[in-house]
Amino acid sequence: MESTTSSFKSNARVALSDDQLQRALSGLPGGLVAQRARARAALPEFEMLRDVGKDIRDAALENLDAYLEIYEQNATAAGAQIHWARDADEARNAILKICKGVDAKLVTKGKSMLTEEIGLNGYLESQGLEVAETDLGEYIIQIRGETPSHIIAPSIHVTQDQVEADFREKHTHLNEDRVLTEPHQLVDEARKVLREKYIRADVGITGANFLIAETGSSIIVTNEGNGDLTQSLAKVHVVVASIDKVVPTLEDVTSLLRLLARSATGQEFSTYTTFSTGPKRDADPDGPEAYHVILLDNGRSEMLAGEMREVLRCIRCGACMNHCPVYNAVGGHAYGWVYPGPIGSVLTPALIGVKDAGHLPNASTFCGRCEQVCPMKIPLPKLMRHHREAEFDAADTPWQQRMGLKVWASFAKRPRLYHLASRFAIAGLSALSFGRGAFKRLPLAGGWVRDRDFPAPQKRTFQQLWSESKAGLER
Amino acid sequence: MSAREAILGKIRKGLAEGPPEADRRRAAAHHIAQPSRHPIPERVAGRDPDALKALFKQHLEGQAATVLEIETMDDVPDVVSSYLRDHNLPQRVRVGADPRLGNAPWQTVPALEVQSGRADPTDEVGVSHAAAGVAETGTLIMTSGADNPVTLNFVPETHIVVVSARDLVGPYEDAFAAVRDTFGAGQMPRTVNMISGPSRTGDIGGRIVMGAHGPRRMCVVIVNDTAPAERLPA
Numbered sequence: 001m002e003s004t005t006s007s008f009k010s011n012a013r014v015a016l017s018d019d020q021l022q023r024a025l026s027g028l029p030g031g032l033v034a035q036r037a038r039a040r041a042a043l044p045e046f047e048m049l050r051d052v053g054k055d056i057r058d059a060a061l062e063n064l065d066a067y068l069e070i071y072e073q074n075a076t077a078a079g080a081q082i083h084w085a086r087d088a089d090e091a092r093n094a095i096l097k098i099c100k101g102v103d104a105k106l107v108t109k110g111k112s113m114l115t116e117e118i119g120l121n122g123y124l125e126s127q128g129l130e131v132a133e134t135d136l137g138e139y140i141i142q143i144r145g146e147t148p149s150h151i152i153a154p155s156i157h158v159t160q161d162q163v164e165a166d167f168r169e170k171h172t173h174l175n176e177d178r179v180l181t182e183p184h185q186l187v188d189e190a191r192k193v194l195r196e197k198y199i200r201a202d203v204g205i206t207g208a209n210f211l212i213a214e215t216g217s218s219i220i221v222t223n224e225g226n227g228d229l230t231q232s233l234a235k236v237h238v239v240v241a242s243i244d245k246v247v248p249t250l251e252d253v254t255s256l257l258r259l260l261a262r263s264a265t266g267q268e269f270s271t272y273t274t275f276s277t278g279p280k281r282d283a284d285p286d287g288p289e290a291y292h293v294i295l296l297d298n299g300r301s302e303m304l305a306g307e308m309r310e311v312l313r314c315i316r317c318g319a320c321m322n323h324c325p326v327y328n329a330v331g332g333h334a335y336g337w338v339y340p341g342p343i344g345s346v347l348t349p350a351l352i353g354v355k356d357a358g359h360l361p362n363a364s365t366f367c368g369r370c371e372q373v374c375p376m377k378i379p380l381p382k383l384m385r386h387h388r389e390a391e392f393d394a395a396d397t398p399w400q401q402r403m404g405l406k407v408w409a410s411f412a413k414r415p416r417l418y419h420l421a422s423r424f425a426i427a428g429l430s431a432l433s434f435g436r437g438a439f440k441r442l443p444l445a446g447g448w449v450r451d452r453d454f455p456a457p458q459k460r461t462f463q464q465l466w467s468e469s470k471a472g473l474e475r
Numbered sequence: 476m477s478a479r480e481a482i483l484g485k486i487r488k489g490l491a492e493g494p495p496e497a498d499r500r501r502a503a504a505h506h507i508a509q510p511s512r513h514p515i516p517e518r519v520a521g522r523d524p525d526a527l528k529a530l531f532k533q534h535l536e537g538q539a540a541t542v543l544e545i546e547t548m549d550d551v552p553d554v555v556s557s558y559l560r561d562h563n564l565p566q567r568v569r570v571g572a573d574p575r576l577g578n579a580p581w582q583t584v585p586a587l588e589v590q591s592g593r594a595d596p597t598d599e600v601g602v603s604h605a606a607a608g609v610a611e612t613g614t615l616i617m618t619s620g621a622d623n624p625v626t627l628n629f630v631p632e633t634h635i636v637v638v639s640a641r642d643l644v645g646p647y648e649d650a651f652a653a654v655r656d657t658f659g660a661g662q663m664p665r666t667v668n669m670i671s672g673p674s675r676t677g678d679i680g681g682r683i684v685m686g687a688h689g690p691r692r693m694c695v696v697i698v699n700d701t702a703p704a705e706r707l708p709a
Contacts, residue, residue, distance in 0.1 A: 001576060021562070027681055031681055033485045042517075043516060044517060045514060045516050045517065045681075048514060049513075049514070052513050052514060056513075059506070062490065062493055062499070062502075063490075063499040063500075063502050064486050064490065064500065065483050065486045065487050065496070066496075066500045066502070066503035067501045067503050067506075068483070068486070069483075070503060070504070070507060074661060078662075078663070084477070084478040084479040084482055085478055086478045086481055086482060090478055128683070134688065135678070136676045136678040136679070136687055136688075137676075137678035140678065140679075153677070153678065153681075154678075155678055156681075159680065160679055160680040164678055180697045181625060182683045183679040183680055183684050184684045184685075186679050187676060187679060187684040187686070187687055188686075190687075191686065191687065193686060194688065195596070195688075198688075213503070213507060214507050214661055215661055215662070215663045216661075216663075217663055217667075223674070223675050223676060223677070223687070224674055224675065224676050224687035224688045224689065225629050225674040225687065225688045225689025225690075226687065226688040226689075228625070228628070228668070228689065229627045229629050229630070229688055229689070232626055232629065232666070233626070233630075233694065234627050243482065243486070248503065248506050248507055248510070249506065249507055249510035249511075250510065250648075250651045250655075251510045251511065251512055251513060251651075252510070254512075254591055254646075254648055254651065255513040257647070258516075258647075265677070266533065268538075268612040268613075268671075269612035269613075269614055269669070269671045270671070270674070271538070271670065271671050271672050271675055271689075272668065272670060272671075272673060272674075272689070273614075273668075273669040274666060274667070274669070274671070275667040275668075275669075276665065276666055277663040277664070277665060277666075277667075278665060279665065280665050281620070281621075281665055283620070283621035284619060284620060284624070284625075284665055285571075285572075285592055285593040285621065285624045285627055286593040286620060286624045286626045287619060287625055287665045287666065288620075295482070296483045297485070301482060301485035301486045301488075301489055302485065302489065303489070304486060304489025304490055305488070305489040305490075305491075305492070309489075359693075361533065364679075376605050388689075
């Protein structure tokens with residue numbers, strides 16, 4: 001997928017003044033936050049299970065080469081064909097070859113962020129294939145020509161009225177006078193349109209929430225059942241998974257599944273969790289005749305060595321973005337690449353480079369909610385700070401900012417000088433406020449005071465107040 | 476160098492600061508041979524069968540499924556027929572080749588038409604037999620095979636699932652232990668579906684709508700005392 005991450009600032013500005021988007025964002029992420037809180041409250045072990053989950057993922061990553069080999073061996077024994085791919089090109093070529101091999105015309109797809117990452121739809125279409133997204137949210141954005149703005153609710157930025165308009169424009173074979181005012185009418189229409197695709201499809205492509213080394217299985221989690229129709233009705237099932245998805249045993253994956261739905265949608269468990277192992281067996285009356293797994297690296301192996309390894313624990317629940325004040329204000333598209341929200345601010349610079357994605361880790365208030373809710377306890381703010389440091393070291397930040405930071409640092413490193421200077425600054429600002437309590441205008445801070453007031457300091461610094469009260473206590 | 480060797484090489488380089496490769500292999504092999512059991516939720520720990528059944532029902536009903544109880548497998552045709560009547564559905568069902576369902580006395584309800592095999596796009600009602608039911612979250616475990624076509628779980632608009640009360644377990648782990656017993660350690664059927672109610676979506680304005688792609692409605696029939704043992708498959 002092409003990145004517009006380098007223009008995050010202008011993307012964000014546009015998003016903030018987009019009324020339609022702001023309406024769409026006003027309810028949903030907040031609703032998911034409340035549902036997660038309810039699910040967490042209903043499972044007293046939830047916090048303890050986060051530690052268990054973190055340990056499971058850490059142990060899997062520590063022995064990743066060994067588990068991948070065991071996974072490959074067991075999957076192959078069950079009849080899977082494994083294709084290792086270093087990058088997007090290799091993955092796309094492998095998938096195209098599989099499609100050509102069965103002379104495919106129509107490909108159905110379950111939801112997969114990894115296929116967004118490798119720009120699969122556009123590539124297959126350029127090779128003359130028809131590609132049908134089957135997750136309802138993905139279908140909506142496909143017909144709108146957009147990309148997902150949330151990793152589990154891809155069309156979260158689209159309002160119901162927009163969906164109605166899109167369906168009327170796209171489904172011209174249906175009666176113009178039909179009523180589409182209720183969500184269930186829209187869902188029914190999509191159901192009918194996509195049913196025909198499942199049945200006609202030659203190849204069904206899904207992602208994978210996990211791969212299991214013990215059994216050689218891939219797992220998908222959905223509420224709609226679209227991934228199941230995609231993989232059961234097509235002749236060929238292709239799974240696209242990144243190398244970090246492997247988990248050792250059924251017990252391990254079970255513990256992770258206890259965290260996934262609760263963190264994502266706030267459900268106790270998603271409606272469908274499906275384990276797929278190999279193609280259909282000889283006596284099976286249905287299921288795909290061939291089962292391929294694309295094992296894609298695309299930059300993950302390079303994250304294993306340092307601090308960034310912690311990001312690979314991610315199980316893609318989306319809780320971090322639901323709880324993020326920045327995501328809630330600008331939506332997912334402003335982030336400019338596949339993964340929005342706090343996880344995107346950490347993963348995107350790691351995958352496409354700090355040079356292009358340096359704005360993302362800077363667009364954070366460091367409120368820390370993302371780390372607080374992450375089921376895998378990924379220290380997202382710490383890792384954003386890591387990117388900021390890398391950006392500073394690489395001299396990718398503007399000179400004004402670098403100069404400002406250097407001036408700040410020279411004071412911060414000298415506490416006496418710092419206290420003296422802040423005493424003057426505070427007293428000066430306090431005097432300038434003429435007792436009004438807040439500034440509506442400030443030189444060099446026009447951006448800040450445009451949308452909010454800047455509280456005027458109350459004459460003395462915290463340090464001064466602290467030593468006075470301490471002196472008072474001691475007396 | 477093949478992509479496989481290149482990727483594994485980069486992974487090994489990334490892991491170089493940790494234990495040596497031979498130790499990693501040993502650790503992985505050991506963990507898989509002796510899977511560690513993680514903590515299971517208190518809500519199902521050490522509960523008696525009645526408590527598990529109550530929890531299983533409560534969760535499934537909360538997830539918009541209908542749950543019915545019958546005494547023996549002989550009651551299946553009746554309960555299926557009356558459920559269809561109550562929902563104004565045609566008296567026609569698609570059933571897999573599961574002998575537990577195949578041996579039910581379908582002929583006692585002549586109005587009910589029973590077809591066998593994989594689901595056809597025109598089928599409106601599918602009836603399958605679950606391998607287990609998990610009380611923890613009201614989740615059915617369906618294993619695909621010659622007896623239980625996976626399409627029955629997703630293609631028809633109405634899905635009726637029969638589960639034996641004896642196969643109700645507390646945590647997911649117990650259900651997978653049963654799957655391991657049936658298929659052998661490390662072995663899985665082509666598909667294991669964990670199903671917790673009818674299909675749904677929240678993709679339009681965040682409102683939950685049932686019947687996104689899979690079944691619109693789901694009925695779970697718990698058989699409290701399965702038919703005489705000789706009827707069960709070996």
